[in-house]
Amino acid sequence: MGKMSYNDTFLRACRKQPVNRLPVWYMRQAGRYDPEYRKIKEKYSLLEICRQPELAAEVTMMPVRKLGVDAAILYSDIMNPVASIGIDFDIVKNVGPVIDNPIRSKQDVERLKPIDVEGDLSHVLETIRILDRELSVPLITFGGAPFTIASYLIEGRPSKSYIRTKELMYGEPGVWHMLMDKLGDMAIAYLKAHAAAGAKAVQLFDSWVGALSPRDFRVFVLPVITRIFRELADLDVPKIYFPGVSSGELLAELTDIEADVIGLDWRVPIPEGRRRTGGRFAVQGNLDPYVLTGPMDMIKQQARETIDLGIREPGYIFNLGHGLFPEASLEKLKELTEFVHDYSQAALRKPLERVN
Numbered sequence: 608m609g610k611m612s613y614n615d616t617f618l619r620a621c622r623k624q625p626v627n628r629l630p631v632w633y634m635r636q637a638g639r640y641d642p643e644y645r646k647i648k649e650k651y652s653l654l655e656i657c658r659q660p661e662l663a664a665e666v667t668m669m670p671v672r673k674l675g676v677d678a679a680i681l682y683s684d685i686m687n688p689v690a691s692i693g694i695d696f697d698i699v700k701n702v703g704p705v706i707d708n709p710i711r712s713k714q715d716v717e718r719l720k721p722i723d724v725e726g727d728l729s730h731v732l733e734t735i736r737i738l739d740r741e742l743s744v745p746l747i748t749f750g751g752a753p754f755t756i757a758s759y760l761i762e763g764r765p766s767k768s769y770i771r772t773k774e775l776m777y778g779e780p781g782v783w784h785m786l787m788d789k790l791g792d793m794a795i796a797y798l799k800a801h802a803a804a805g806a807k808a809v810q811l812f813d814s815w816v817g818a819l820s821p822r823d824f825r826v827f828v829l830p831v832i833t834r835i836f837r838e839l840a841d842l843d844v845p846k847i848y849f850p851g852v853s854s855g856e857l858l859a860e861l862t863d864i865e866a867d868v869i870g871l872d873w874r875v876p877i878p879e880g881r882r883r884t885g886g887r888f889a890v891q892g893n894l895d896p897y898v899l900t901g902p903m904d905m906i907k908q909q910a911r912e913t914i915d916l917g918i919r920e921p922g923y924i925f926n927l928g929h930g931l932f933p934e935a936s937l938e939k940l941k942e943l944t945e946f947v948h949d950y951s952q953a954a955l956r957k958p959l960e961r962v963n
Contacts, residue, residue: 614744617678621808621845621868621889623922629914629951630677631944632747634849635930636670637682641937643669653698657683660733664741667734671744673937674944678745678808679738681801683731685751685812686759688797691727692719692789694760702764709763711771713782722793724800732804739805747847748806750797752813752835753790754828755851760786769818776827783827791831795838802842810847810870811835817853817872824857829864836865847891852929858883873928877916889922896927899935899943906939907946914951925951 617630639645644666647656656662666682686696686704695707710716724732738746754772759765761772776783798809816828832848839846849870850857861869862885871880871892880890898909910925917923925947931940 612743614677617745617747617924618807618845620922620924621847623889625921627952627955628948629917629923629925629955631925631947632676632678632680633670633674633927633931633940634680635932636674636676636680636940637666638931639933640931640935640940641669641673653684654687657687657734658730660730660737663730663734664737667738667746668741671742674941675948676744676944678747679742680810681731681735681738681746681748681806683734683749685749685756685814687731688722688724688728688750688793689756689760691722691724692793694719696759699764704759704764706760706763709771710757710760710786711775713779713785716782716786716789719786719789722796724796728797728800732800735801735804735806739807745807746805747808747810748798748801749810749812750794750801752794752811752816752828752848753787753831754816754819755812755814756790756793757786758815758818769815776823780827784830787828787831791835794835798835798839799842802839802844806844808845808847809839809842810849811866812849812851813854814849814851817851817855817857819857821856821860825860829860832861833864840865845889849891855880855883862887868922868924870926871928877913877923878919881920886920889924890917891924891926893926893928896929896932896935899931899939903939903942906943907950910943910947911950914947914954918951918954 616626619626620630663682667679670676671679696704699705758769758772761775801809836846845867847868848866852872855875858880868889868891869884871890873893873895877890894913898906
């Protein structure tokens with residue numbers, strides 16, 4: 608790959624450097640909205656695809672080719688590394704991760720082993736190495752944040768109330784913090800190995816942490832998030848924290864973490880997200896994914912408004928406020944990506960008008 612053709616717009620935006628158009632990528636951009644991907648899924652499960660580096664790399668690259676996005680995100684699942692620490696799970700169709708041996712006690716937490724990335728997850732590292740050779744855009748890899756992983760490990764499956772999770776958190780805070788530390792160690796080792804294999808940015812997904820109050824987030828979760836980013840600080844790649852959906856009230860707690868980018872959901876206007884996080888970070892987001900169910904002119908109108916807010920300050924990456932859903936249209940996504948590129952390129956050329 609000639610570096611001349613390498614598109615580093617996404618990395619520049621992560622670092623708040625000037626760009627001539629906004630970078631675009633979409634959470635879950637390698638997924639079920641793509642008919643070609645759905646055909647692959649008829650043959651293989653998600654975990655089976657992940658275990659075949661050539662296939663996982665191909666699925667990762669498909670949206671880059673089809674949509675023209677400015678970054679690839681590794682085809683994987685946040686649950687992938689937990690098998691290495693001693694948890695049996697399966698990803699069940701229309702349910703999500705299901706755990707055979709959920710964590711309910713101190714003994715369960717003590718039994719968790721340190722992750723062995725090279726031994727148990729060499730297929731993930733091989734996928735990253737293939738992509739590092741093949742891609743002409745940066746590869747983002749990701750890990751699950753401790754609260755979100757813990758919610759699956761404790762509940763045994765996706766939950767809406769997180770009752771068992773909170774029961775452990777409130778009832779046995781010592782056990783809770785031991786679990787957070789073990790899952791923090793897992794995330795650190797996993798993401799460090801990704802960067803060593805060629806990842807160009809890493810994202811920590813905390814999909815469900817918005818279930819907590821700011822006080823509980825500060826007491827029970829923020830210490831481990833702070834430690835993860837502190838221990839990744841010497842990696843020369845941008846670090847992204849996405850506190851998931853309904854996390855707007857937690858943003859003010861993040862001002863001291865050593866991340867580069869904060870992902871915003873669609874409930875928080877971009878200027879407000881920047882204000883709450885102290886203006887320290889680049890921001891990523893935050894179109895409601897379900898806007899894509901509407902007609903194209905309405906999608907473009909909402910995208911235009913989102914871009915106008917995003918480009919007021921350097922360090923903005925266009926994305927959705929959560930992952931793509933299966934019914935999304937490949938055609939609309941392609942058109943949206945082109946629109947964001949064209950509109951932002953024109954808008955960024957007009958610096959004086961932007962001030963108003």
